[in-house]
Amino acid sequence: MDKLRxxxxxxxxxxxxxxxxxxxxxxxxxxxMDDPIGFEVSEADTGEKAIEMLEAEKFDIVLLDxxxxxxxxxxxxxxxxxxxxxxxxxxxTSYASLELAVRVTKEGAIDFVPKxxxxxxxxxxxxxxxxxxxxxxxxTKLQKxxxxxxxxxxxxxxxxxxxxxxxxEGYLNIIKEHNCGDNIAEYMPMIDRxxxxxxxxxxxxxxxxxxxxxxxxxxxxxxxxxxxxQVAKICMSTLQPxxxxxxxxxxxxxSGPVVMDFDPDDLEIILNNIFSNAVKYNKDGGRVDCNFTDxxxxxxxxxxxxxxxxxxxxxxxLFKEFVRIKTDETxxxxxxxxxxxxxxxxxxxxxSEISMESELNxxxxxxxxxxx
Amino acid sequence: xxxxxxTILLAEDDFDYLFLVKFRLEAAGFDVITANSQKxxxxxxxxxxxxxxxxxxxxxxDDSGFVLAYMSKKIKPEVPVVITTAVxxxxxxxxxxxxxxxxxxxxxxxxxxxxxxxEELMRLxxxx
Numbered sequence: 001m002d003k004l005r006x007x008x009x010x011x012x013x014x015x016x017x018x019x020x021x022x023x024x025x026x027x028x029x030x031x032x033m034d035d036p037i038g039f040e041v042s043e044a045d046t047g048e049k050a051i052e053m054l055e056a057e058k059f060d061i062v063l064l065d066x067x068x069x070x071x072x073x074x075x076x077x078x079x080x081x082x083x084x085x086x087x088x089x090x091x092x093t094s095y096a097s098l099e100l101a102v103r104v105t106k107e108g109a110i111d112f113v114p115k116x117x118x119x120x121x122x123x124x125x126x127x128x129x130x131x132x133x134x135x136x137x138x139x140t141k142l143q144k145x146x147x148x149x150x151x152x153x154x155x156x157x158x159x160x161x162x163x164x165x166x167x168x169e170g171y172l173n174i175i176k177e178h179n180c181g182d183n184i185a186e187y188m189p190m191i192d193r194x195x196x197x198x199x200x201x202x203x204x205x206x207x208x209x210x211x212x213x214x215x216x217x218x219x220x221x222x223x224x225x226x227x228x229x230q231v232a233k234i235c236m237s238t239l240q241p242x243x244x245x246x247x248x249x250x251x252x253x254x255s256g257p258v259v260m261d262f263d264p265d266d267l268e269i270i271l272n273n274i275f276s277n278a279v280k281y282n283k284d285g286g287r288v289d290c291n292f293t294d295x296x297x298x299x300x301x302x303x304x305x306x307x308x309x310x311x312x313x314x315x316x317x318l319f320k321e322f323v324r325i326k327t328d329e330t331x332x333x334x335x336x337x338x339x340x341x342x343x344x345x346x347x348x349x350x351x352s353e354i355s356m357e358s359e360l361n362x363x364x365x366x367x368x369x370x371x372x
Numbered sequence: 373x374x375x376x377x378x379t380i381l382l383a384e385d386d387f388d389y390l391f392l393v394k395f396r397l398e399a400a401g402f403d404v405i406t407a408n409s410q411k412x413x414x415x416x417x418x419x420x421x422x423x424x425x426x427x428x429x430x431x432x433x434d435d436s437g438f439v440l441a442y443m444s445k446k447i448k449p450e451v452p453v454v455i456t457t458a459v460x461x462x463x464x465x466x467x468x469x470x471x472x473x474x475x476x477x478x479x480x481x482x483x484x485x486x487x488x489x490x491e492e493l494m495r496l497x498x499x500x
Contacts, residue, residue, distance in 0.1 A: 159430065162458045166482050167388035174395065193388055326409065326432060331387050 003040045004130060005058065009050040009076060010065040010092070015115070016043045019063060022119045028130040037130055047071035051079050059087050060133055061126065064109075066093040066100060074100070077107045088129050092117065156322040160204055160337065164197040200334030207338040210269055214345055226262045228292050228299060229254035235271040236290075243279050243288075250279070250288045258294040260372050266346045271301075273339040274366050278305035280333050281364070301368040309360040318356070319344045376401040378497055381422040383413035383440060384456075385431040389482065393426065393489065400490035410436035417444050422451065424493050428482075429457035441476045452496035454489070458482040 008019050020041045029036035042059070044050040047068045054062070054076075062080065066073035077089055091104045094115035101112050110132075111125045171190040180186040229252070236250050243250055278288040286306040293300040310318065314325045322337040324330065347354055351371040358364040380402045384390040387408070394404045405420060407413035410431045417425070417440060425444050429437035437455040444453055455476045477496055480489060494500045 159458050162482070163386050163389070166458065167386065167392065170389065170392035174392070179395070179399065197388060326385055331385075331408070 002035060003038045004060040004133065006039050006041045006061045006063060006126075007044060007050065007053060007059040007087075008041060008063045009044045009047065009068070009073065010063075011045050011067075011069050012065075013045075015065070015092075016045070019122065022122055023126070026123055026126070028127050030131065030134075033134060037134065039126070047073060047076045050076050054080065054085055054087070055083075061129055062087045062089045063113075064089055064091050065115075066091060066104070074104055074107065077104055077109060081108055088133065090125055090129065153321060157204075157208070160322055161201065164201040167197045168194045196332075196334060200336070203334060204336035204338065207336040207342060210342050211338060211345070214342065222263045222265060223261050224264070225259050226264045226267055228258040228260070228262075228267065228301070230257070231264060231267050232271055232275075232290060232292065235268060235275050238272065239275050239279055242276070246279060246282060246286075247284050248279050248282045248286050248288060250275070251290065253289065253291045256294075258292040258299055260294075260299050260370065262350070262370070266349075270343050270346055270368070273343050274301075274303050274368075277339060278303050278307065278364070278366075280335065281305070281330065282307035286363075298369050298371045301370075302365060304363060304365040306363040309362050309364055310356075310358040311360055315356060315358060319354075375403075376494075376499060377403075378423040378493075378499070379403040379405060379421065380493060381405050381407070381413070381416055381420065381425040381444075383407040383410070383416075383426070383431070383436075384428040385409055386428070389428075397490055397493070400494070402490070402493070410440060413440050414443060417447065424452045424454070424497055426454045426456060426489065426493070427476075429455050437476075452477040452493070454478045454480055454492065454496070456480045456482050456489075 006023060008016050010016050010019075020043070023039040023041050027036040027038045039061075042053065042057075044053055048070050050062070050064070051071075053059075062076075064073045064076055068076075073091060073093065077091075079085075080087055080089060089104075089109045090111040090113055091100075091109045092113045092115055093100070104112065110129060113121060113125050171194045174180065174190060175187050232252055232254070236252060239250065275288065275290070282288065282305050288306075289302075289304045291300075291302040291304075293302070308327070308329045310325060317323045318325070319340050321341045323341075324335055324337040344354065347368065347370075353369045355367050356364060357367070378401075380397055382390065382393055382397070382404050384393060384406070385408050390406055390408055394406060397404050405416060405422065407416050410433060413427065413431075413436075416422075425440070427437040427440040427444075429435070431437070433439070437457070441453045441455060444451060453476045455478070457479065458481070478492055480492065491500070
């Protein structure tokens, strides 16, 4: 949005060229704009010509004289209204009367500049209109972007929720129709898979709730001194059953309390996600090492696992919503594809960095640095 | 069910859905070869013989099914291709067989219509 198109409608050549001269050199600049906005001026010497041009092209602003040789300016204004043309109209006229002013304002003219006017009068009128146009433009743009993101999110979500429904429904139909005979043992793997898919579906829903919480409440609303090691211990004990099942040992290296200001709920969500990834994508008999370092200016969290690792290509995608790296190893591991994007969203509210190092079949190390 | 002597190439990255579709197709009398990623399927498109193909739309990439359909039609234009998807209804994505650059023969919504697939394949192959 660098130039606004202005149509000057006036039968006096002097007025048209005068306005053109003034606007050619004029730019509107506000602190909230990236670039100043300039003007590109077109001219029409009659109302008829103006209507022709308005039908063919888009003009942001129309500077309209009322007293024209053929149809009057006010009729051009009526035309603009009846065709719902998206142009802001400023009346410029020497036969200014209150009656006319009232009439054109009723018809939607946005401003009224009586002739003769000084360059400054014209400029200040245009400055106001430009600001309005700019703000409206930005509002629609932001609304569109917001809608676009929500739309993508919802379609991804519906896809992710439909997949387990389809799977479970398919298994249930086979069982219902006794497609594998009457021996109930034949159906046990299908029942197990169904339960696993339902479990994964629950974890998507839980993560969705986390995301909704993050989105709806004020960021960092409960910041207080928190001992990171204490919270880590709680998270670890929650994960213990899964770790035992996978025969993964978790080691927490905390020499003393590591305290800094943080929202304890945020920290719990972060650590739960990082720890559970380290266990889930580990190998049987593997280990997870967690280190918390209390530096002068920051706290560093390091979570290293001896798991399946992530290829460099896949590492790029990892923090996006609903991204699950699909390999033979991850295929059967349930997950929502939301965990790391949740972690990233929370960390964005703090002065922090998250990075990872990973090697296929060796393991992954997640490093989070939070500045005090 | 009598053997149809027709082989279906089935590409699907959802482990369970792959099992279920394979199960249904085999029950209907088809032979089924499977791939659980776009990458695997690309290899099979190029190296194996099949009478019809069923591609899941979203695998490693959002358009995996399209890419596979395009490849398959290039090598074997006469082999019917079905694209299955779970997203069509929600996203309002419409597949226009005539205007699309991808010439899939049929688009099927996953889920309820899984059972319809065997029937549709028979129709496409001129068996029924």
